[in-house]
Amino acid sequence: RELDPRNRLFAGIETFARSVDVVENELIDPATVPGRFGEILGDYLDMLERYRLLTYGQQIVRAVTALEDLQVAEAVHVTLRHLIVDEYQDVNPAQERLIELLVSGGAELCVVGDDDQAIYQWRGSDVGNIVRFRDRYPDVAEFTISTNRRSRPEIIAAANKFATSIPNRLAKKMLPDRPPSDSGDTVVCWSADTAAEE
Structure with a gap:
């Protein structure tokens, strides 16, 4: 049978992939996802684990989980002095949590972004990260280009x-x-x- 990206199968795959992105980007524990989607998500994650594969979102989630361990965080913080994040207006909650954990040991944080160019809300980005940046990080020096x-x-x-x-x-x-x-x-x-x- 010939594959046609316009058919329902591809639409279903796309919907599933976007739903997985939401779980990862919002740091939702997959074990708490109810219903049929939760079951399929569990099977999908088991399959990825079996084949030793990671999605980009899983890499972020695993980094967040690792850095929430104090020993891991201390080992990272010893060597991390500066963190630069470009396109900061497009950072999602999982990425923002990763940034917070990385700089919590005292590293200098530099972000570059433009809230007027936030275009990835449909992928979970939160423009509020850049709008409320001053509220979360002390002693901000802001340069407007x-x-x-x-x-x-x-x-x-x-x-x-x-x-x-x-x-x-x-x-x-x-x-x-x-x-x-x-x-x-x-x-x-x-x-x-x-x-x-x-």
Whole structure:
């Protein structure tokens, strides 16, 4: 039988994989997941263990579990002086917990991110991590890079206007570094009734 990614089998696999991501990203104990999904999840995890495979999410979960052991944490903290996290706006709860555990021994933490560019909420990222960063970590030095060297002023003006509609964002405004477009083009927003038409 020929495999077709548009059929129900693939849709079911995709739904299952996303559900596994939720369990891992939210640090949910798989043993507490009820019902048929919990049973299938248990079988899936047993199969991964049998073949000595780990998902990316499991690597994070296992690192968190290991660092919650004081002996392991102390061994890591002895050598860890600095931790840099890029795209911090896209960190999920499991990754944030890993970061907290890594720096709890006194390592310096540097994060780079833009709350206006948070695009992975559907994968479990929590933009609140960057918005509330100052609340969780003391003595924060914040540097805002507001100059946009890539886009023309017309694009930046549209982006700034759109960004003001984002709730609970950090206050900031991009500034253009390039001259206006020679063609005098303006930014046009177009939408259709359906995604297919767009």
